[in-house]
Amino acid sequence: MPRGYDALRDVLASNSNSPISPTLTRPHISNILNDPISPTSMSSSSIASQPPAPPPPQSIPYNPTKRFTPPASVLIPLTLEEFESFKIPRNALRVLAQRPDPALENPNFFPPNIANAKRKREDDDESGSQKRSRDSGLVVHHYNSRPDVGVHERRESPIIGLKNFNNWIKSVLIAKFAKRAFEGAPPPPPGDLKSRGKVLDMGCGKGGDLQKWQKARVREYVGLDIAAVSVEQARFRWEQLRGKKFAAHFAALDCFVEPIASVIPSATLIPPFDVVSMQFCMHYAFENETKARIMLDNVSKYLRKGGVFLGTVPNGEWIMNRLSPLSPTSEPAFGNSVYRLTFEEHLKKRKYPTFGHRYTFFLKDAVENVPEYVVHWDHFTKLAEEYSLYSIYREEFHDIFQSEREDKEFGALLQRMKVVDSRGVSQMDEDQWEAANIYLGFAFEKR
């Protein structure tokens, strides 16, 4: 049986509710299967030069209900130019994702005044990458190699409901805490009364929050991330933003090993930030105490007094409540069809370390077994106080939903961000809803 039969059968089976499938007769299938396309007949030149094959005899009317292309266009063969042009994706974000790490490829990836500082650091210390821990290397590789998919592909994600929900949570946190902090920012220059405030987005990824910051009318944005390909994608997204643009600077940096001043020009650090945001990122710093302290130093050092540190992070207490009851003879892992946390071993006498409490995390269509660390909240808040950061908010995602869903602004946003449809029904199934509550939202004030 030629390969492809099962796929075809699956397609026919999955179309069994469509009006045309019941009349798709066996001879059609066997014609396709008995007529394999030879590899040579698929070469680009033959695509352009062969006359189009006559359409097969139609026993049923071709009447698709979801049409993406103009009628009849599918029967016109590609020209050689079209064939060549489709080999190179037109979406520049995808082109970027296929490139190797620009920091490795190009020593001038950092702005020129920063490249010297970076080069000096590397001279002092054999190689920056040697210092990078094995786990950080896995994190960088994972995020650099994840493609930045377009809107259409995103909509097809099997966990699109959960992704939309996480975006809604981030929008709520930004509106609740960042906007307030921006009001205390130095007044904007005459002529530009609407935008104000400065934000540092540590672990900015591919710039998924740029529009949220634009809506919050930020004046200046700095995005840093350890994954250089993601940083380039974020920069590209900012360039493509429609509407009122804010000033933005981007750089690749391991924010838990290096000071941010090594890549951000000093003029950009004055005046200090009003907000530091760390979304789904801070837990990577809890590999050891040194990293957690450098992370907190980077958050606090250039945050103004009264400024806000906000973010989202896996809830250590929620994780421990699932890990602790597991029998010592069972696998130290839990999850469902959407997510899985796998610990290395059951720790003797259940003594859990404050730092370096490692697990690998899987989240369907998002994170593929990347090493992460439990953030034990009480230790974290105590440590944060040493950096003048005081907790003002900590809520599990389910509770944020409960308390903000009725809010006039955030309730309307639920529908606009497609967390729920016009009937108020969520796209999330039970497993996605459970996975959503792995995380909590937090805010600290610098005093």
Ligand SMILES: C[S@@+](CC[C@H](N)C(=O)[O-])C[C@H]1O[C@@H](n2cnc3c(N)ncnc32)[C@H](O)[C@@H]1O
């Ligand atoms: C789950 S993604 C979140 C990205 C973005 N904040 C968002 O919400 O869309 C986690 C991000 O943290 C970044 N990250 C992990 N360790 C980091 C480090 N040491 N320094 C800077 N960024 C880091 C990763 O590269 C990745 O982009």
